[in-house]
Amino acid sequence: MKLYIGNLSYRMTNDELNKTFSAYGDVLSTHIVLDRETQRSKGFAFVEFSDKQAAESAMQSLNGKELAGRTIVVNEARPKPARQRRAG
C-alpha cells in the first residue's frame, strides 16, 4: 500500500521520511517529489509499505503531526496519472 504525504517541509529528506514511517511497519520505499528542473521539494511525498495494516497505522498516527516544522497530512496515494504526449 502507498501513502501520500502532503504539506511537507522543503527540508524533509527520504531518509527522514523512511525513519519516521518505518516506526509503524516495513517501508519499501520513499519518494519525495522534486521539481523536475530545480530539484526543489514540491512539498509532498510518497511512502510505500509492504503491509496495508502498517500503512493504515502510520496514516492514522502521522496525519496531522508536525514534522520538521510543518504539519503533515497523510492519506492513501491516488494512482499516478499518465503523462500527456504533446509537444510540451
Place this chain on the structure above:
DNA sequence: GTTGAGCGTT
C-alpha cells in the same frame, strides 16, 4: 508552497 518521471510524438 498538496498526488510521483523521462522519453519523444498521441
